Every structure is written in C-alpha cells, then in structure tokens.
Amino acid sequence: MTVNISPSKLAKVSLTCNTNLGIGGQGVCLANAAAGLSKIADLTVFCAEMETFETNFPVYPVGYSRWSKRLLATPLLRRRNDLAVLLSDLYFDQQVSKKLQSQPCDLIMGVAGQTNLGFKTAKAKGAIAWLYCLNNYLPFMQKQIQQEMQFLADSTVATMNPMMLQRFSEECEQAELIVVLSNVAKQTFIDAGVPAEKITVINPFINTERFYPAPKNDSIFRPLYIGTIEPRKGVQYLIPAFIQAKIPNSELLLIGGTSTRILRLFVEKTLNQNSNIKQEFWNFSEQEPVQVFSRCSVLVLPSVEDGFGLVALEAMACGLPVIVTSHCGAADLVQDGVNGFIVPPRDEIAIAEKLDFLAANESIRQEMGKVARATALVYTEELYKQQLQQIFINQGLLN
Known part of the structure; x- marks a missing residue:
C-alpha cells in the first residue's frame, strides 16, 4: 500500500515515554513511534534517557526520579515496587509538563500511566492528546497480576499503585485516541467499556537484519x-x-x-x-x-x-x-x-x-x-509508517 501524504496540518508533535529510547521493550516501541511520527510532523521526544545515537528530531532526556531510586536501594522498602514506579512516572510527567508549558505542541502522544499532567498542560494550550498504551487495559493487567499473587503466595509481586490506576483512568478520559500494540490489547479496552472507535491498533516492527535465521549446531530440542x-x-x-x-x-x-x-x-x-x-x-x-x-x-x-x-x-x-x-x-x-x-x-x-x-x-x-x-x-518500518500515516488521515490530521 502506498499513501500519498501532503504536508501535515500539525506543526508540532510531542512523544513522551519514561524509558531509554531504543532500549528494552518500551524503548523499542518508543523508537518505533518516533520513526513514524518524524516522517509526518515536527517531532520532539521526551524520554528518561537515550543512547548516544543520532536522530533527525530533538530528544529531551529528563532523567529518573532520585526518590524512586532511593526507595529501590533501601532493603526494607524494595517490596514497594508499585510506589517506586509511581514516583518515577510522576517525576517524569512533572518534568515533561514543565517543558510543555513553553514548548509548542499541537499533538501529544504519551505512554499510559506517565502522561496525565502532560495531557492537561498540552490540552490547555489546544493540543490533541493520544494515549499510547504498551500494555493491555491496566485494570485488566492488575487483575491478572493479583491472580498470580494468589497462585504464588508471594506478597512481593509487583502490583500497580491505586494512584497509577487513577491517573490511567484520567488519561483515557482526556485522550481523543488510544493507540495499542495489538488486537488482543484492544479487546481488553472494549471489554472494559471503552468505545471501539476510540482505539486503534498498530503492531510494532523490529530490525530483521539484526534478527535473522542462523544454523543450529546441535540436535538438542531446546x-x-x-x-x-x-x-x-x-x-x-x-x-x-x-x-x-x-x-x-x-x-x-x-x-x-x-x-x-x-x-x-x-x-x-x-x-x-x-x-x-x-x-x-x-x-x-x-x-x-x-x-x-x-x-x-x-x-x-x-x-x-x-x-x-x-x-x-x-x-x-x-x-x-x-x-x-x-x-x-x-x-x-x-x-x-x-x-x-x-x-x-x-x-x-x-x-x-x-x-x-x-x-x-x-x-x-x-x-x-x-x-x-x-x-x-x-512487519517492516515502512509498513509501520504507512499505518501510522493512515491513522493520521483517519483522524483528519492529514490531507
């Protein structure tokens, strides 16, 4: 499929994710979105850290919460991983929100649980908000984790802080569109009562030149x-x-x-x-x-x-x-x-x-x-970009 794109109506797009750009599952998904968005509009990325590689768009690493790090470094408090994640995401969201007060922004695409304040700041300036959810519907995810807590009889299993779930609920309400990675994830939102037309799916891609078949040198079934x-x-x-x-x-x-x-x-x-x-x-x-x-x-x-x-x-x-x-x-x-x-x-x-x-x-x-x-x-980068462009067209943001 070839999509002929005229210049975007959006001058400035902000993409936010509390992770290291390009590293780990979240980081790769962030890099996927950045690769697609940078071809459509004037992109700025806010992340926690980044590798030392060149990009064709500005990247602002805001760092990690020192309080979150301190909590995880304290033996008696390490079990409160939910609080550490919350503190980290709150710190990130606060830093991004401060930046957005002076940063032009026509659309903000922020990762779920990490962008409640950023949404409020950007929308107050007239921006559109898209929620980028890299997981299933978070209360569904919480339910599955709680079931495993019972199965494992493990009180240290990481759950989500109630404030995180409240922030997520507010993000869903603020968002004009929710972007998920799979139809499986989309269904968990629909089952929770989110209108299907508010959710769109775009599968991620990987570098198939780095991941390729190679001969197996033994007969062990592994x-x-x-x-x-x-x-x-x-x-x-x-x-x-x-x-x-x-x-x-x-x-x-x-x-x-x-x-x-x-x-x-x-x-x-x-x-x-x-x-x-x-x-x-x-x-x-x-x-x-x-x-x-x-x-x-x-x-x-x-x-x-x-x-x-x-x-x-x-x-x-x-x-x-x-x-x-x-x-x-x-x-x-x-x-x-x-x-x-x-x-x-x-x-x-x-x-x-x-x-x-x-x-x-x-x-x-x-x-x-x-x-x-x-x-x-x-599932190539080119297909991902075409699908992302189609989403912009469907939302009336591209001619």
Whole structure:
C-alpha cells in the first residue's frame, strides 16, 4: 500500500515515554513511534534517557526520579515496587509538563500511566492528546497480576499503585485516541467499556537484519524463554509444562533474571533438581541476539498478560516458531499451527502438548520456522509508517 501524504496540518508533535529510547521493550516501541511520527510532523521526544545515537528530531532526556531510586536501594522498602514506579512516572510527567508549558505542541502522544499532567498542560494550550498504551487495559493487567499473587503466595509481586490506576483512568478520559500494540490489547479496552472507535491498533516492527535465521549446531530440542522472570510472564507455568513433556534430548533455556524472591527461590530449586533446565543472562543491547536464538528450537512466551511481547516477533524473525498465549498481543501475528501456536493462559498441559509435537516433528517445526520468518518480514518500518500515516488521515490530521 502506498499513501500519498501532503504536508501535515500539525506543526508540532510531542512523544513522551519514561524509558531509554531504543532500549528494552518500551524503548523499542518508543523508537518505533518516533520513526513514524518524524516522517509526518515536527517531532520532539521526551524520554528518561537515550543512547548516544543520532536522530533527525530533538530528544529531551529528563532523567529518573532520585526518590524512586532511593526507595529501590533501601532493603526494607524494595517490596514497594508499585510506589517506586509511581514516583518515577510522576517525576517524569512533572518534568515533561514543565517543558510543555513553553514548548509548542499541537499533538501529544504519551505512554499510559506517565502522561496525565502532560495531557492537561498540552490540552490547555489546544493540543490533541493520544494515549499510547504498551500494555493491555491496566485494570485488566492488575487483575491478572493479583491472580498470580494468589497462585504464588508471594506478597512481593509487583502490583500497580491505586494512584497509577487513577491517573490511567484520567488519561483515557482526556485522550481523543488510544493507540495499542495489538488486537488482543484492544479487546481488553472494549471489554472494559471503552468505545471501539476510540482505539486503534498498530503492531510494532523490529530490525530483521539484526534478527535473522542462523544454523543450529546441535540436535538438542531446546525451548527458549527470554525476558524478566516475573509473575505476569508465566514462566511458573512453562517450567512444569516442560518437565511434564519429558522430551528426550531436550533442554529448556531461560534468559533473564527473576523479579521477586519467591520466583528466585522457585527457579533456583528448579535448576538444582533439573539438569536440563538452564538459566543465562545476556545484554542484547551489547550482545548479538542471534547467538541465543540460533541455539533454540521454539520460543515460548506463556504470558498471563502482555500487550504485545516483542521477543516473539524477534524469535520469528530468527526463524523460530513461537508458542504464545491468547492473552499475549503477539498472538495477532500467529497463525495457529502454521507459524506457531496459541494456547490458553495458565495451561501447562497445552504448552506441554505443543512442545511434544514440535519435538516429534522436526520437518514441520522447520517449515513453521520458515513461515515465521516470512511473517516477521511483513512487519517492516515502512509498513509501520504507512499505518501510522493512515491513522493520521483517519483522524483528519492529514490531507
């Protein structure tokens, strides 16, 4: 599809996200949006930090809240991760709001939970507000996390502060448009009563030249999980599923650290009792991700809640089929049984069955990996920009 765009009616667009531009899941989504918006209008990005790379638009890193850092550095207070996140987002929002008082702004696109004050300041000057939600509907996300708290009997599981949820509610009310990463996420908003016409979907993209297929050099069937081992990501269901499958010559590879004490103890016990389950730590901003993906047979993202799950798209670009849950936004990209599988959340038996099938059918697994790569190649930066331009057209902001 080719879209012929005339000059934008919007002189100034502000994009805000309390993260490091281009680093991590949020940072990559921020960079995605920046790449698209910079082609449409005069863009300014507000973020927490940024890497030392050149951009064709101004970037204002406002830094991180020292109170949030201090709280996380205090042993007795570390369990209050909800308060640390709130303090960090409040600080970021306050700094952006101050900047916007003197910064021209016709449209502000801000990440959910981080932009309530920024919306108010920009809208008071006549700007349009778009909420950029990188997760599912936040009260839905909160409900899923609380269910895991009960399952794990873990009081340290990170939940969202009530003030965060109130800020999110106000942001939804202020926003003329809510931009989400998947139809899965969109449905959680609709189920909460948000009008469907107020929500638009734009799937993220990745660099398929950095994520590409490479030969696997052993015969071990190796499922892979990448990400923080936190309750909402569902590793507590993947591990027993892998053990139940009892696949010969297999190894489960977990890449990432744990977020809570209960999960740390659970993983440590698992590693001590199962020699074919491994945990490794990689920094993919400095190390080549293909070195990990090429060792593996399938990526499993067993999230009980996930607005998208960018690692699934990265794995597909590397030629791996994926297993994701129906609560994971990456399910948008998965054709069940063609380039991966979609399973119900919290379903150990379903995960075990899919792992067993893929291990027993190498030729099918390889073919699914080829289709997965072809799928990833569709989600390009150019397609993202065209879709973003179409959103502007649909909103009457471009001719």
